[in-house]
Amino acid sequence: MVEQRLRLSGVGEGLTTRVTTKLRGADSPTSVGLAIQRIFPEIVVDQGTIEPEFGTGIHTDWVFEGVSLKNFLQLIHEQRILDTALDAMAANLVGNVTHFEISRLAAYAGKISFPIPGETPLGGAISIALEGEGLGDWLQAATWHPGRSQVPRSIDDELSMEADGEASTWL
Numbered sequence: 001m002v003e004q005r006l007r008l009s010g011v012g013e014g015l016t017t018r019v020t021t022k023l024r025g026a027d028s029p030t031s032v033g034l035a036i037q038r039i040f041p042e043i044v045v046d047q048g049t050i051e052p053e054f055g056t057g058i059h060t061d062w063v064f065e066g067v068s069l070k071n072f073l074q075l076i077h078e079q080r081i082l083d084t085a086l087d088a089m090a091a092n093l094v095g096n097v098t099h100f101e102i103s104r105l106a107a108y109a110g111k112i113s114f115p116i117p118g119e120t121p122l123g124g125a126i127s128i129a130l131e132g133e134g135l136g137d138w139l140q141a142a143t144w145h146p147g148r149s150q151v152p153r154s155i156d157d158e159l160s161m162e163a164d165g166e167a168s169t170w171l
Contacts, residue, residue, distance in 0.1 A: 026058070036104075069142070090136065099129040140154060
């Protein structure tokens with residue numbers, strides 16, 4: 001029998017979700033909007049933002065509240081980066097709040113990439129903030145895969161990536 005995984009989205013599950021990104025300088029609102037929508041397709045990007053021109057850059061922040069994580073979670077499952085996602089999403093977990101970033105350039109290609117902590121990736125980042133009761137348990141459930149039956153994982157276990165983003169080695 002094949003185990004069916006629980007399909008979480010963050011909507012109606014007691015979570016508050018917020019997706020933000022900063023557009024600076026020559027960032028193209030059209031390209032950034034496409035990157036966001038490839039990961040979060042239900043987000044409607046304001047088409048009124050004007051493309052920057054030579055000599056006049058852009059300086060605006062986009063904030064989207066109550067965003068579904070369904071497609072984001074589907075992508076991390078398809079890319080088979082669930083343990084990395086658990087580590088990256090829980091790295092800043094304090095109580096029932098966490099925040100993490102994904103690369104906008106990778107998002108433009110429809111992929112999820114978690115930047116090295118403390119570094120700004122080429123093309124900028126999309127920030128995701130989550131808050132809700134039992135968030136740690138929700139993160140573990142959202143990133144669960146059958147391999148955890150053989151190698152159990154949990155937040156901040158000995159298999160978690162290092163604070164600088166380096167992989168832990170284990171035997």
